[in-house]
Amino acid sequence: MPSAARVPPRLAFLPFRASAAVADGLLTRAMLRGPAWRRLLPDVYVHRDALRAPDHRLWCDAVALLLPTGAAIAGASAAYLWGVDLLARDAPVSVLLPRSARLRPHPRLGVTRSNLPESDLARFGGLPVTTPLRTAFDLGRQAPRDEALVAVDALLHRRVLKLPALSAYANIRRRWPGLPLLREVLALAEPLSESPMETRLRLLLLDAGLPPPVAQHDVLDARGRFVGRVDLAWPALRVAVEYDGDHHRERVHFRQDVARLNALRAAGWIVLRFTADDVLRHRTRTVRLVVAALRERTDERNARSVNHPR
Incomplete structure (x- = not known):
């Protein structure tokens, strides 16, 4: 016994x-x-x-005990440690192994073999992990494109790295797999994007051919007083697009949002608000609504210029 x-x-x-x-x-x-x-x-x-309440950090701690010298926690698991949660429920721990290293396969492990110089290694809470720069470089090369952009945007927003540094890092690794995708992601990256769904909404609008919106734009009234900050904006047309997550349904947030939306309307702004369902399942309708708002404001501006020529 x-x-x-x-x-x-x-x-x-x-x-x-x-x-x-x-x-x-x-x-x-x-x-x-x-x-x-x-x-x-x-x-x-x-x-x-x-x-009793297992999280991904617990599994990272467990996996780190088995990692051979020169290996590191990488990919989405490294992003998680750096403060960016991109993981599905029960996701395996992503690890990066030097090509000569050995590690027994296990369902809780996602293993990638690659060159891993010492300059790409860091320590986080005692765990070996790829640096934020290498983490973003790896995730930005992994299809699909929207998930690659989500990862890079989130790491940039977390301020654990900067876009010029990532671009320079990629430029000296031009023959690595996935570089064409990473270059496209870097051209689209927006450090001000505050959530994965905001990134997906912005990408949806860009892919539809709309002019690039301004992220996290501060709206001022006619007297120059702050009215509110909007997720995505075309300031010249006073059109804004926002993503509403679940927290907006809470009573306190709902009341604040109503007051803020009324103030934005009083300042002359059209504000369109979208949910995850709009972004993921009703993409055509979402684009159509934004296009209509931009066209409406463009027509109004053109009419004013005709009626009141300079």
Whole structure:
């Protein structure tokens, strides 16, 4: 019968190598077979309490214990550590291995082999991780294009890197796979984009041939007083487009949005608001509404210039 579980303080919250814990006399193999411990990966365990609310960081901690020298957490997992969550539920941990390194396959691992110079390696909370620059470079080369742009926009907005640095980094790696896609992404990138859905909405409008909007535009009234900030704008036409996430449905946000929208209308702005459903499932209708608003304002401006020539 397994021995009664005891929890050494250093093993209470983080994953650990079972072989090391046994060698240090902290646990026995019999204890590890008991109900207090959960096996995550070969030779990697964690206390059951740590799994009550597992997150991707826990799995990164577990995977890092098995990484060979010179390997690193990379891709969307690295972005997560740098503060950008692009992960699907139960996504495997992305790791980058030097071509000569070995790592046993596992469903919780997504392995890519590539050159990984020391200059592309960093430490985050003790974990080996690709630098923000290398992380953005890798994610920006991975199709589909909209997800690549979402990743680059989010990392730029997080201010863990800057667009000129990423462009320069790409320019000296011209023969790497995926560079044509990355160049397109860099031409479209917008560091001011505040959410993945805002990026997708902006890309939808650009792909429809609309003029590039201004991101995060401050609207002022006739007296120069601040009215509000809009996600995407064509200031000359006083047309704005916004993405409404779920938080806008909360009572406090709803009241603030109503007051803000009324103030923008009073300042002479047309404001179109779209949801995820509009961006992902009703793309043609969404574009048509924006085109109509821009055309309406263009016609008004042209009419004014005819009636009041300079």
